[in-house]
Amino acid sequence: MIIAIDGPAASGKGTLARRIADYYHLALLDTGLTYRAVAYEMLQRGWPLDDEAHAIAAARQVDLGALDRETLSAHEIADAASKVAVIPEVRRILVEKQRAFARNPAGAVLDGRDIGTVVCPDADVKLYVTASAEVRAGRRLRDIESRGGRADFAEILADIVHRDERDMGRADSPLKPAADAHLLDTSEMGIEAAFLAAKAIVDDALAKRDKA
Numbered sequence: 001m002i003i004a005i006d007g008p009a010a011s012g013k014g015t016l017a018r019r020i021a022d023y024y025h026l027a028l029l030d031t032g033l034t035y036r037a038v039a040y041e042m043l044q045r046g047w048p049l050d051d052e053a054h055a056i057a058a059a060r061q062v063d064l065g066a067l068d069r070e071t072l073s074a075h076e077i078a079d080a081a082s083k084v085a086v087i088p089e090v091r092r093i094l095v096e097k098q099r100a101f102a103r104n105p106a107g108a109v110l111d112g113r114d115i116g117t118v119v120c121p122d123a124d125v126k127l128y129v130t131a132s133a134e135v136r137a138g139r140r141l142r143d144i145e146s147r148g149g150r151a152d153f154a155e156i157l158a159d160i161v162h163r164d165e166r167d168m169g170r171a172d173s174p175l176k177p178a179a180d181a182h183l184l185d186t187s188e189m190g191i192e193a194a195f196l197a198a199k200a201i202v203d204d205a206l207a208k209r210d211k212a
């Protein structure tokens with residue numbers, strides 16, 4: 001079984017993906033980390049983010065087994081990731097690795113921006129998780145503060161809106177719900193309620209599949 005979870009920044013898709021993968025005993029890949037790994041390498045080396053040759057070389061080096069969430073989750077890497085993610089050849093290389101992961105015989109959950117539309121168009125279940133930009137900014141702020149950091153709500157909101165615009169507006173694999181995705185607006189749902197709503201969708205899809 002493959003479950004595809006897409007959505008804009010800080011919508012809670014990663015949290016949901018983790019819960020679903022644990023519950024159904026599926027392998028999990030946060031594909032955002034693969035773009036972040038390319039951005040991290042570019043920033044570390046001092047290469048401009050629009051240097052396509054170096055970005056492509058960095059994408060080839062990405063090892064799915066060695067993605068360091070702690071290092072890659074830094075807030076400033078997110079914006080850089082969305083800049084390298086507009087380069088078609090970077091996407092092609094990373095999508096190939098993501099598809100290889102999705103072939104895991106035990107089944108897999110992948111979350112990102114183009115999983116239901118490009119990476120796994122035949123996924124058994126597709127979820128498009130969203131929430132208002134203000135709710136998402138509030139969640140991200142609490143996230144940063146709970147780890148001892150400081151941030152400004154207005155700045156986070158502006159970053160989120162700007163990143164969404166870039167992700168939705170790019171020519172190659174823009175963020176959008178797949179035609180057959182189930183929309184899950186979690187603006188007024190806590191983590192547990194969002195998980196239960198997603199689980200109901202997955203269980204329903206599995207029951208239909210088993211009947212067919």
Ligand SMILES: Nc1ncnc2c1ncn2[C@@H]1O[C@H](COP(=O)(O)OP(=O)(O)OP(=O)(O)O)[C@@H](O)[C@H]1O
Nearest residue numbers: 009010011012013014015139143186189190191194
């Ligand atoms: N339904 C929810 N209600 C309240 N808080 C939530 C909910 N879902 C996720 N969160 C919290 O919001 C923050 C962002 O969630 P998460 O990292 O899962 O988002 P994401 O969509 O994967 O973000 P990104 O695209 O930036 O990686 C986390 O602190 C998480 O605990």
Ligand SMILES: Nc1ccn([C@@H]2O[C@H](COP(=O)(O)O)[C@@H](O)[C@H]2O)c(=O)n1
Nearest residue numbers: 031032033035081082085112113114167
């Ligand atoms: N399938 C994906 C996943 C991510 N991106 C780009 O990476 C940026 C960071 O992603 P996070 O989920 O870790 O926040 C994101 O803003 C996208 O630009 C992508 O293009 N496709």
